[in-house]
Amino acid sequence: MPGTTPPVRLALIGAGLRGLTYARHAVAGGAGTVVALAEPDPRRRAAAAAEFAVPEERVFPGWRELAAAGRSADAAVIATQDREHTGPAVALAGLGHHLLLEKPMATTESEAAAITEAARRAGVMLAVCHVLRHTPYTRTLKDLLDSGRIGRLVSVQHLEPVGWWHHAHSFVRGNWRRQDTSAPMLLTKSCHDIDWLVHVLGELPDRVSSFGSLTHFRTEDTPPGATARCLDCPLEPGCPYSAKRLYLGCLGDPDDEFWPLSAVTADHTERGVLDALRTGPYGRCVYACDNDVVDHQVVAMEFPSGATCSFTMSAFTPMAQRRTQLLGTHGFVDGDGHRLRVVDFRDGSEALIEALTDAAADPLTGTDTAAEDGHGGGDEALTDAFLTAVATGDPSLLRSTGEESLATHRVVWAAEEARTTGRVVRVGRDGVSGVNGTGGVNGTGGVGEVGRLS
Numbered sequence: 001m002p003g004t005t006p007p008v009r010l011a012l013i014g015a016g017l018r019g020l021t022y023a024r025h026a027v028a029g030g031a032g033t034v035v036a037l038a039e040p041d042p043r044r045r046a047a048a049a050a051e052f053a054v055p056e057e058r059v060f061p062g063w064r065e066l067a068a069a070g071r072s073a074d075a076a077v078i079a080t081q082d083r084e085h086t087g088p089a090v091a092l093a094g095l096g097h098h099l100l101l102e103k104p105m106a107t108t109e110s111e112a113a114a115i116t117e118a119a120r121r122a123g124v125m126l127a128v129c130h131v132l133r134h135t136p137y138t139r140t141l142k143d144l145l146d147s148g149r150i151g152r153l154v155s156v157q158h159l160e161p162v163g164w165w166h167h168a169h170s171f172v173r174g175n176w177r178r179q180d181t182s183a184p185m186l187l188t189k190s191c192h193d194i195d196w197l198v199h200v201l202g203e204l205p206d207r208v209s210s211f212g213s214l215t216h217f218r219t220e221d222t223p224p225g226a227t228a229r230c231l232d233c234p235l236e237p238g239c240p241y242s243a244k245r246l247y248l249g250c251l252g253d254p255d256d257e258f259w260p261l262s263a264v265t266a267d268h269t270e271r272g273v274l275d276a277l278r279t280g281p282y283g284r285c286v287y288a289c290d291n292d293v294v295d296h297q298v299v300a301m302e303f304p305s306g307a308t309c310s311f312t313m314s315a316f317t318p319m320a321q322r323r324t325q326l327l328g329t330h331g332f333v334d335g336d337g338h339r340l341r342v343v344d345f346r347d348g349s350e351a352l353i354e355a356l357t358d359a360a361a362d363p364l365t366g367t368d369t370a371a372e373d374g375h376g377g378g379d380e381a382l383t384d385a386f387l388t389a390v391a392t393g394d395p396s397l398l399r400s401t402g403e404e405s406l407a408t409h410r411v412v413w414a415a416e417e418a419r420t421t422g423r424v425v426r427v428g429r430d431g432v433s434g435v436n437g438t439g440g441v442n443g444t445g446g447v448g449e450v451g452r453l454s
Helices: 017-028 042-052 063-068 086-094 109-122 136-146 164-172 191-201 243-248 254-264 270-279 374-392 402-421
Strands: 008-013 032-038 075-078 098-101 126-128 153-161 207-213 296-302 308-314 323-328 331-335 339-344 350-354 425-428 431-434
Touching: 008 017, 008 063, 008 086, 008 374, 017 032, 017 042, 017 075, 017 254, 017 374, 032 042, 032 063, 063 086, 075 086, 075 374, 086 098, 086 109, 098 109, 098 374, 109 126, 109 402, 126 374, 126 402, 136 191, 136 323, 136 331, 136 339, 136 374, 153 191, 164 243, 164 254, 191 308, 191 402, 207 402, 243 254, 243 270, 254 270, 296 402, 402 425
Parallel strands: 008 032, 008 075, 075 098, 098 126, 153 308
Antiparallel strands: 153 323, 207 296, 207 425, 296 308, 323 331, 331 339, 339 350, 425 431
16 A cells, blocks of 8 residues: 555565566555565575665575574565475464465475464464466456356366466476476466366365376477487477577567576577577477476366366467356356356346456467466456555455465365376365275265276
């Protein structure tokens, strides 16, 4: 609330792409100021300290040093790598910082529960960055459903189009390519969507099943004649996953240079890009990496009300806004992230509701720029809501609590259990209850292995 209250003092833990996104918006709007910084990379640390004018004595190489110096801020933005969320979140909550925590909360259920408990015990707000809840599109859709316009919601079909080049960048060559160093794809990328679907349906599912695997970005799919690096490959000009074409094509565009190019190199020149592709991970052939996360997955959910939902995540799409079809007893909604087409069964009428303005497509990648830039306004809206909640002491301004975020993360872990075991899994309210049956659908002990084909 610029002009009426002092800006919220922020400690920035992790000055990578996501941390800078939240911090820059907070500072640009005048509602926040960065007063402390922890970042292990010396180059990023120096650049962020200079950008936000953080005093030298409040600039630290890690969160432990920052926490040891005592509380210096009202709130903390935690945007470290996924596996490094728990330590700073628990420590800084204990010092009295409200938390803006990048998703996923943590990579294990026990650590996510520990973060939630630390915030509860300290009496601080915990806002997990499920930014899709905060978009104008989501608010418009939720209001429409809550008004009863399409009757009772019975079924939902939802697609997350990751984008062929985005998947190659982040989940084949990049930091989220392996489960043992990051987490499963459904957690690192699609916990957004599972959380959003629970929010839209207004209830947690009882049962989930899931299927998916890594089917394309594998050694056995290497085209004949391909080499280990794009710069040496005779097939590069015609390859859809050409690192040379993708990253050189970012030069000259400030948005593309911020992301994805900054993940590749800080030297935004042709020579700098080529040097990075010659030696770094982003220049590798997508069929010669050490990735193991899935490239497509489906999740089916059944809810206590009887409603059902199917979710599909795929790498083999343009990078675009999510597509959702919502089927009710009195009507139908088809949403594309910008607008909602509403069909009323009672009179056959159709209406088009504009929730977001049209976005231009990037000529190089075909990317829907609203999909790439701030998740349709969700990054900015969540940051604003968090800062105002901290400034006013009103947690109701946030669209989910730490407990709600933990609950939707548990749905993700249940889906992953279902995928890896081939079973239907019940979602307990205090965690994933797993499969307690001894037989199939007609077994005597619960869900068990349902419909396994031989």
